[in-house]
Amino acid sequence: MSGGLTSASAVRVAIIGAGPIGLEAALKASRAGLDTAVYERGRTAESVRDWGHVQLFSPFGLNSSTRGREAVGSSLPGDGALLTGDEFVESYLEPLAAVVAGSAEIHERSSVVAVSRESTWKHQLVGRRREATDRFRLLIETPGGETTDSADIVLDCSGTWGNHRWIGAGGMPCPGERTLLGGEDYRIPNLEGSDRERFADQHTVVVGSGHSAATSVVALAEMATRFSSTRLTWITLAGGATPLEPVVDDPLPARAELVAAANRLAVETGSVVDWCPGCLVLGLDGQPGQLSMEVDEPGRGRRVIQAGRILGQVGFRPDRSVYEELQVQECYATAGPIRLAASLLGETSTDCLAQGGGDLATLQSPEPDFYIVGSKSYGRDARFLIRVGLEQVELVLDHVIDTHAGVTA
Numbered sequence: 001m002s003g004g005l006t007s008a009s010a011v012r013v014a015i016i017g018a019g020p021i022g023l024e025a026a027l028k029a030s031r032a033g034l035d036t037a038v039y040e041r042g043r044t045a046e047s048v049r050d051w052g053h054v055q056l057f058s059p060f061g062l063n064s065s066t067r068g069r070e071a072v073g074s075s076l077p078g079d080g081a082l083l084t085g086d087e088f089v090e091s092y093l094e095p096l097a098a099v100v101a102g103s104a105e106i107h108e109r110s111s112v113v114a115v116s117r118e119s120t121w122k123h124q125l126v127g128r129r130r131e132a133t134d135r136f137r138l139l140i141e142t143p144g145g146e147t148t149d150s151a152d153i154v155l156d157c158s159g160t161w162g163n164h165r166w167i168g169a170g171g172m173p174c175p176g177e178r179t180l181l182g183g184e185d186y187r188i189p190n191l192e193g194s195d196r197e198r199f200a201d202q203h204t205v206v207v208g209s210g211h212s213a214a215t216s217v218v219a220l221a222e223m224a225t226r227f228s229s230t231r232l233t234w235i236t237l238a239g240g241a242t243p244l245e246p247v248v249d250d251p252l253p254a255r256a257e258l259v260a261a262a263n264r265l266a267v268e269t270g271s272v273v274d275w276c277p278g279c280l281v282l283g284l285d286g287q288p289g290q291l292s293m294e295v296d297e298p299g300r301g302r303r304v305i306q307a308g309r310i311l312g313q314v315g316f317r318p319d320r321s322v323y324e325e326l327q328v329q330e331c332y333a334t335a336g337p338i339r340l341a342a343s344l345l346g347e348t349s350t351d352c353l354a355q356g357g358g359d360l361a362t363l364q365s366p367e368p369d370f371y372i373v374g375s376k377s378y379g380r381d382a383r384f385l386i387r388v389g390l391e392q393v394e395l396v397l398d399h400v401i402d403t404h405a406g407v408t409a
C-alpha cells in the first residue's frame with residue numbers, strides 16, 4: 001500500500017477544481033465510498049462558463065461519462081449534440097454537481113493556494129518518497145478567510161484556463177503588454193453579446209494560431225459583414241501555407257469546418273483578414289482602445305500596427321505554484337508532469353482524438369497519491385480533450401480504490 005493513511009477511517013480525497021473532470025472524478029470517488037471534497041475557486045464549472053458562448057467541437061457523448069449521464073438522468077442532450085459551453089453547463093455540469101453534492105462536499109469560492117504534506121518537506125525522502133506516511137495539507141482561501149484541510153489523496157483538476165501565455169517574442173511579455181492588456185484580452189470575445197460594442201467597427205489584431213484564435217478570426221470576419229469598418233489582422237508565429245494545420249480526415253467535423261473557414265479567410269484574395277505569418281510582437285504602446293503594436297515581419301521588416309483591440313490567443317499554461325512544495329517532476333518544455341509529457345511529445349498526430357488517456361504510470365510522479373488530471377495534465381500542450389480526462393479519471397481512481405480497498409468506510 002502506498003503511503004498516506006494514518007488510520008483505518010475513510011480515505012479522504014481532495015479534488016482541486018469543479019470543472020468537467022473534477023466533477024466526474026468526485027462522482028466516481030464518492031460513489032466508491034471515498035470521503036470526497038471538491039474545492040472550486042469560483043462556481044462549479046467556472047472556466048467553462050467563462051467561454052460559455054463558444055461551441056464545443058466535440059459532441060456531448062464524448063464530453064460526458066456513462067456514469068455521469070446515468071446519474072444525471074433523462075433530460076440530457078443527445079450524444080451527437082454540439083453544445084455551447086453554457087449549454088454544457090446547464091444541461092450537464094450543473095445537474096452533475098447537484099448529484100455529486102449528495103455524496104461529496106463541494107466548496108465553491110474556495111481557492112486552493114498550496115498543497116504539501118503535513119510533516120514531510122519537499123527536500124525530504126528524495127528517491128524514497130513512497131515512505132511518506134503523513135497526509136496532505138491544503139491551504140484554502142475563501143471569502144471568509146483562510147482555512148486548511150487534510151487528505152490522503154489529492155487530484156489536481158484545476159485546468160489551465162485563466163493563466164494565459166504572453167504574445168511577446170519568445171513567449172514572454174513584450175514591453176507594454178503587462179500594463180496595456182488585461183485578462184479579457186486573452187479570452188474569446190462574445191461578439192454576439194457582451195463584447196459586440198467593443199469590437200464592432202474596430203481594427204482588431206488577433207495573435208495566435210490555435211482553435212481559439214481561429215474561433216475569434218471567423219467570428220470577427222462575420223462581424224465585418226455587418227459592421228463594415230471592422231478590420232482584422234491575424235499574426236501567427238509559424239509561417240506555413242495556412243495558419244492552422246488541418247487534421248487529416250478529421251473525425252470531428254465541427255473542428256474541421258472551423259479550421260477550414262479560418263484558413264480560407266487567411267489566404268483568400270480580398271479577404272477582410274490581413275494574415276501576417278512568421279511575425280514577432282516586439283512591443284505595445286498607447287492606451288486601451290488606441291494601441292500601437294511593433295512587429296517584425298518577414299518580408300515587411302519592423303513596422304507599427306495601429307489597433308483598437310488586441311486579442312492574445314496564444315494558449316494557457318499550468319499554475320504550478322499550487323504543488324511546488326511537493327515532488328512533482330515536470331517537463332521542461334510543456335510544464336506538464338514528465339511521464340505524460342514524454343509520451344505526448346512522442347505523438348506526432350495533431351488529432352487529439354487519436355490519443356489515449358495513457359496508462360497509470362504516465363499520471364504518477366515521485367509524490368505518491370498526488371495526481372494531476374484533466375487539461376492541466378497536458379501542461380502547455382493544447383491537444384487535450386475532455387474524453388482523455390475521462391479516461392484519466394478511470395485510471396487514477398480505479399488504482400486509488402484498488403490500493404485502498406478495505407480502508408474506505
Ligand SMILES: Cc1cc2nc3c(=O)[nH]c(=O)nc-3n(C[C@H](O)[C@H](O)[C@H](O)COP(=O)(O)OP(=O)(O)OC[C@H]3O[C@@H](n4cnc5c(N)ncnc54)[C@H](O)[C@@H]3O)c2cc1C
Pocket residue numbers: 016017018019020021022039040041042043044045046047048051054055056057058063110111112113157158159160161188212322373374375376384385386387389
Ligand atoms: C474555448 C475552449 C473550447 C474548448 N472546446 C473543447 C471541445 O470542444 N472538446 C474538448 O474535449 N475540449 C475542449 N476544450 C479543452 C478542455 O477540454 C476544456 O478546457 C475543459 O474545460 C477542461 O476541463 P478541466 O476540468 O480539466 O478544466 P477546467 O474546465 O478548466 O476546470 C478547472 C476548474 O478548476 C478551478 N480552479 C482553478 N484553479 C483552482 C484553484 N487553485 N483552486 C480551486 N479551484 C480552481 C477553475 O475555476 C475551474 O472550474 C476547450 C477549451 C476551450 C478554452
